[in-house]
Amino acid sequence: MCAGESPASIKTPTQRTGQPTYDARELRRWKIDERRLPQASVVLFREPAIWQRYQHPITFGALLGGIPAIVLFVGLIRRHRAQSRGPAAKDVLTPGPADATVRVWTAGADGQRVEAGHAPGAASHDSWTAVVHLDDVERCREIYRRAHERREPFQMEYRVREAGGVERWILDTGLPRFSGKDFDGYVGSAVDITRLEHARAELSNLSRHLMQAQERERAALAKTLHEDVCQRMVALTLRLHSLRGAAHDGDVQAVVADISRNLATLVGEIAAAVSDPDHQRLEPLGLATAARRFCKDLSARYDVAIQFQDEDVPRYLPSDIALALFRVLREATVNAVVHSAAREVWVSVRGTAAEIHLQIVDRGVGFDAHRAVPSGVGLVAIREWLKLVNGDSVIVSRPHEGTRVEAWVPLRVDA
Numbered sequence: 542m543c544a545g546e547s548p549a550s551i552k553t554p555t556q557r558t559g560q561p562t563y564d565a566r567e568l569r570r571w572k573i574d575e576r577r578l579p580q581a582s583v584v585l586f587r588e589p590a591i592w593q594r595y596q597h598p599i600t601f602g603a604l605l606g607g608i609p610a611i612v613l614f615v616g617l618i619r620r621h622r623a624q625s626r627g628p629a630a631k632d633v634l635t636p637g638p639a640d641a642t643v644r645v646w647t648a649g650a651d652g653q654r655v656e657a658g659h660a661p662g663a664a665s666h667d668s669w670t671a672v673v674h675l676d677d678v679e680r681c682r683e684i685y686r687r688a689h690e691r692r693e694p695f696q697m698e699y700r701v702r703e704a705g706g707v708e709r710w711i712l713d714t715g716l717p718r719f720s721g722k723d724f725d726g727y728v729g730s731a732v733d734i735t736r737l738e739h740a741r742a743e744l745s746n747l748s749r750h751l752m753q754a755q756e757r758e759r760a761a762l763a764k765t766l767h768e769d770v771c772q773r774m775v776a777l778t779l780r781l782h783s784l785r786g787a788a789h790d791g792d793v794q795a796v797v798a799d800i801s802r803n804l805a806t807l808v809g810e811i812a813a814a815v816s817d818p819d820h821q822r823l824e825p826l827g828l829a830t831a832a833r834r835f836c837k838d839l840s841a842r843y844d845v846a847i848q849f850q851d852e853d854v855p856r857y858l859p860s861d862i863a864l865a866l867f868r869v870l871r872e873a874t875v876n877a878v879v880h881s882a883a884r885e886v887w888v889s890v891r892g893t894a895a896e897i898h899l900q901i902v903d904r905g906v907g908f909d910a911h912r913a914v915p916s917g918v919g920l921v922a923i924r925e926w927l928k929l930v931n932g933d934s935v936i937v938s939r940p941h942e943g944t945r946v947e948a949w950v951p952l953r954v955d956a
Contacts, residue, residue: 571645571657648715648727652689674700674708680933681713687947692717692724693937698738710738778804828863828897829854829890832870836888843878846885853892855952862950865926866890866899869934872923873901873946881905881944896949904943923948 561579565587568575575584645657646669654669670678677699688695696714703709715729778801822831829851840847870888877886883905891898920936923946927934932950 642733644731646727646729646731648689648729650724650726652685652726654727654729672701674702676700684935685715687935688715689727691937695935698734709733709735774804774807823860823863823867827854827856828858828867829856831867832888832890835867835871836874839874839878845878845883847874847878848885848887850887850889851891852889854890854897855892858897858952859930862897862930862952865930865932866897866948866950868926869923869946869948870899870901873948877901877903877905877944877946881907883943892952894952896951899946899948901946902943907938907940907942907944909938909940 561582563575563578563582563584565575565584568584569588575582578584646654647657648654656669670681673681681697681699684695684697687693694714694716696712698710698712700708701711710733712732712734713729714732715727718725718728782797782801822835826834833849833851836847836849839845870890874886874888877883881903883903885904887900887902889900923934926932927948927950930950932948934946934948936944936946938944
C-alpha cells in the first residue's frame, strides 16, 4: 500500500479548524448581535448597504448635482426603510404573541422559560403566562409543572390576549434536554394555531351537541321504558299468572305459563338493550365503587391484573361529572388492557376539594405520542367527554415504555 515507503517518510497535512461561519439572515431573525460572535467569524448573506444597493442611482444623482440628487437619495432611503418594516419584517420572531406565528423558547433545569431574543433572568419564573388568557393560566401552569417534575415532554393549547380584545390560540410544545442523565431543561416552540382552532371548535361544538343529544335521548328512552312499557308488561304478566290459577284446562295453563315466561324474558331484554350500563352502575354505587367493580370484571375477562385505588372520592357527584369520568376511565382502561400487551394496569381515582383526578398507567408497548395523530375515536371521545364538564387530560407515552393517561375535572356545587 505504501509502495515501499517507510511510514516515517509519509507526511500528513495538519487539519485545521475552519472559521466559524454564520448566516446574517438567521442572526437577524433570532436577534443575535454580530458583536457577540467569536473573533474572525465569517458572516454570509449580509443585506447590502444603502450605497451598495443603490450605487448606480446615487452616482447618477451625484453627477446631476444639487438638490435633485439629495431628493433622490432621501427617497431611496425612505423606500428602503418602508420595505424593511413591511411583510419581510414579519419573518423576525418577536416575543409578543400579537404578531408572532412561531416563537421559540428554552428553559433551564429550574423551569424558568426564556423567549428567543430575551436575556436570561430578565423575567420572573412564570412570566410566560402573562399573556395567557386568565381562564387558561392555572391549567397551563399545572401541565407545565407536572411535566417539569417528571422531566417529560408536554403539549398544551391556550389562548392569548391581544390589544382590542382579540384572542389567538397557541400550541405550546416542550421537549426535555439532557446531558447524559442530567436534566438541562427544555427547548420548545409556541405556534399560532388560531385558524385551526376555529375549525376544530366548530367540529367540537357539533360533536358536543350530538353527545348531549344522545345522552338526553338515552335518558328519556330509559325513563319511558321503565315507567311505561316495562310496567305495563309486568302488569300483563301478573294478569296472566292470575288467569293460570283460575283456569282448569291444562292446555290453557301451559299456554299462559309459556306467555308469562316469554313476557318476563322480553322485559329483561328490553331493559338491558335500551338502558345505559354506565348509568346503571353509577346511580346506585357512585363513581369509586362502580369503577372498582368495572376494573374487577375487566380483569377477569382479559386475565390482566388491574390494580385499582380510590381516595377521597365523594359518594355523590354531579351526574354529568361522574358519567364523564367513568366513561374516560372505561375507554382508557380498555385500551390499556386490549392494546398495550401489558400484564398489569394501574388505575386510580382521587378527589380533592377542587377536583377529581383520574390516572391509568400501563407498562406496555406504548407509542410515539408526538408522531401519532390524536384522531382515534377513543382519544376524541375522551377529549369531548371532558370538555362537557370543563375537564382536561394529558396522554404521555413512549415506545416500549408504556402509556399514562391523566384526566381531571373541577368540582362544582349543584344548586
